[in-house]
Amino acid sequence: MTALDKEFDFARPKTIEQLCNLVRECQHEDRHFIFSAGATDIMPHLKSEILSPDIVISLTALHALNTIEKRGNHIIIGTLTSLSDLSKNNHIQQHLPALGGAAHKVASPQIRNRATIGGNIMVENRCIYINQSRLNRQSHSPCFKADGNICHLVKSIKRGDDILCQARFVSDTAPLLLLQGSTLDIIGPAGPREIKLADLYLNDGMESKSLMRGEIITHIKVKIPENSASHYEKLTIRNALDFPALGVAVLRRGNGDISVALTGLNTRPGVFHATRENYETFDDMIVDICQKASDFTVTYQQDFFPRGYRKNMIPVFIRRGINKILEGAKS
Amino acid sequence: MKLLNLTINGRDITKAVSPGMTLLDFLRDELNLTGTKNGCDKGACGCCSVMIDGKPMLSCLMPALEAEGAVITTIEGIAKGNNLHPVQEAMIEMGAIQCGFCTPAMVINGVHMLAENNNPGNDEVKECISATVCRCTGYNSIEKAMHLAASKMREAARDGS
Numbered sequence: 001m002t003a004l005d006k007e008f009d010f011a012r013p014k015t016i017e018q019l020c021n022l023v024r025e026c027q028h029e030d031r032h033f034i035f036s037a038g039a040t041d042i043m044p045h046l047k048s049e050i051l052s053p054d055i056v057i058s059l060t061a062l063h064a065l066n067t068i069e070k071r072g073n074h075i076i077i078g079t080l081t082s083l084s085d086l087s088k089n090n091h092i093q094q095h096l097p098a099l100g101g102a103a104h105k106v107a108s109p110q111i112r113n114r115a116t117i118g119g120n121i122m123v124e125n126r127c128i129y130i131n132q133s134r135l136n137r138q139s140h141s142p143c144f145k146a147d148g149n150i151c152h153l154v155k156s157i158k159r160g161d162d163i164l165c166q167a168r169f170v171s172d173t174a175p176l177l178l179l180q181g182s183t184l185d186i187i188g189p190a191g192p193r194e195i196k197l198a199d200l201y202l203n204d205g206m207e208s209k210s211l212m213r214g215e216i217i218t219h220i221k222v223k224i225p226e227n228s229a230s231h232y233e234k235l236t237i238r239n240a241l242d243f244p245a246l247g248v249a250v251l252r253r254g255n256g257d258i259s260v261a262l263t264g265l266n267t268r269p270g271v272f273h274a275t276r277e278n279y280e281t282f283d284d285m286i287v288d289i290c291q292k293a294s295d296f297t298v299t300y301q302q303d304f305f306p307r308g309y310r311k312n313m314i315p316v317f318i319r320r321g322i323n324k325i326l327e328g329a330k331s
Numbered sequence: 332m333k334l335l336n337l338t339i340n341g342r343d344i345t346k347a348v349s350p351g352m353t354l355l356d357f358l359r360d361e362l363n364l365t366g367t368k369n370g371c372d373k374g375a376c377g378c379c380s381v382m383i384d385g386k387p388m389l390s391c392l393m394p395a396l397e398a399e400g401a402v403i404t405t406i407e408g409i410a411k412g413n414n415l416h417p418v419q420e421a422m423i424e425m426g427a428i429q430c431g432f433c434t435p436a437m438v439i440n441g442v443h444m445l446a447e448n449n450n451p452g453n454d455e456v457k458e459c460i461s462a463t464v465c466r467c468t469g470y471n472s473i474e475k476a477m478h479l480a481a482s483k484m485r486e487a488a489r490d491g492s
């Protein structure tokens with residue numbers, strides 16, 4: 001018996017040109033396609049039939065995207081790089097150690113050996129109602145994300161509202177990449193383009209990324225940080241296998257400015273900046289950025305941790321991140 | 332159906348598989364390699380770990396067709412004939428096997444960790460076994476088995492040199 005009961009086709013193009021041709025063909029024939037890289041995110045979705053494509057297009061034969069290079073003052077990360085290769089890479093360890101650390105906090109060693117950084121920044125938003133087995137989901141009516149007419153998590157949402165789905169953003173690597181001002185190289189049937197990572201993320205948990213159909217991300221470009229340090233802290237029950245109930249990345253610049261990015265809470269990551277010279281004391285600045293982060297945050301009961309606890313942990317993690325950075329600067 | 336070519340436990344295999352088949356089901360149902368277990372079928376228990384091109388990965392999260400050209404070792408390929416791998420010996424000696432469901436995955440992950448470093452610290456051992464769920468042992472005996480296997484491997488390396 002196959003675990004995936006719905007039949008679909010599978011293709012593994014070897015070049016970007018073959019990929020774009022295949023996408024055009026699918027679009028022309030109106031075949032529903034999805035991309036897969038490490039497949040550690042899409043497989044559970046296929047098994048529970050949250051996704052039922054006509055064809056899965058694997059990116060894994062695009063070997064040229066499995067590289068990390070230093071070019072001038074940028075690190076260029078090919079999106080097919082596995083999370084375990086990313087953590088161990090010399091350029092990452094030297095210039096972006098906190099990013100390597102965040103990648104190391106994803107899922108489990110076996111998953112990190114397969115999962116890619118491209119898949120991680122694109123990972124589908126999660127919700128306790130939809131990310132369940134088929135059998136479990138049959139026990140309640142389909143929600144908006146499953147083409148239904150209700151949101152079980154936030155019952156007050158109605159069709160016509162701006163945001164239909166509150167499934168939460170969960171990528172562990174995106175927060176630090178956002179703080180570094182990363183940009184993405186994108187290619188698709190309509191040609192190449194470049195966007196800021198910040199512009200990838202949208203507000204709705206069911207349409208949470210801004211890529212156009214058929215586009216893939218080929219590279220993540222990160223400027224090598226000068227005179228700054230960062231840290232990522234993740235709230236989970238277990239050290240392995242858990243998505244972040246809350247993830248907080250903190251970046252401190254040499255001039256004392258602080259930036260914070262959050263994951264695991266809202267439909268999209270939150271990013272906040274505080275300029276040191278606008279505050280009388282360092283502590284005033286921290287209090288203010290903690291307040292901004294808490295104000296932005298909407299938590300629903302989507303995790304083992306009570307929602308109030310997750311929210312209360314935001315300032316704790318921001319302060320802990322800053323302390324870790326300051327300790328690192330001393331050592 | 333599409334043709335899949337790969338090497339499993341040293342054997343070259345070519346077989347037609349459906350695109351919806353996972354590597355786990357391919358191993359268990361098509362090749363009868365039932366040592367690799369299906370615990371959760373969604374990436375959350377680690378019991379389906381196999382070595383793919385030298386690294387442990389979850390076979391339940393991998394379409395079989397993604398393994399085209401891969402070199403795979405399952406638990407059936409770890410012992411050399413009747414000679415158990417030091418990790419297997421140590422698991423028996425430390426009583427680290429109760430129902431045995433998690434054992435193949437624990438062994439696969441342990442073999443990989445010790446191939447990279449035969450003198451792992453406590454944290455490394457804990458991380459290695461952290462992602463395979465064991466409902467029986469409470470992990471202590473497995474941790475001890477990994478340290479015992481490491482010392483066996485260090486000894487063998489010394490004797491060999």
Ligand SMILES: Cc1cc2nc3c(=O)[nH]c(=O)nc-3n(C[C@H](O)[C@H](O)[C@H](O)COP(=O)(O)OP(=O)(O)OC[C@H]3O[C@@H](n4cnc5c(N)ncnc54)[C@H](O)[C@@H]3O)c2cc1C
Nearest residue numbers: 037038039040041042107115116118119120122172217374
């Ligand atoms: C048990 C378990 C625990 C997990 N824990 C965590 C966790 O703690 N933190 C976390 O962040 N994630 C977690 N995940 C989710 C997932 O494993 C990771 O996010 C992983 O990095 C996804 O990468 P992938 O290559 O496997 O993605 P895939 O499954 O291949 O793809 C994921 C999505 O990204 C798209 N995609 C992939 N590559 C590209 C590209 N180059 N361009 C455009 N689109 C692309 C795919 O189309 C798909 O929509 C967990 C998963 C499991 C099963």
Ligand code: SF4
Nearest residue numbers: 127143151152165166
């Ligand atoms: S938040 Fe989204 S996925 Fe969750 S129940 Fe509501 S519509 Fe469905």
Ligand code: FES
Nearest residue numbers: 370371372377391
């Ligand atoms: S069966 Fe693959 S992780 Fe549980």
Ligand code: FES
Nearest residue numbers: 429430465466467
């Ligand atoms: S020995 Fe039974 S699950 Fe580990």
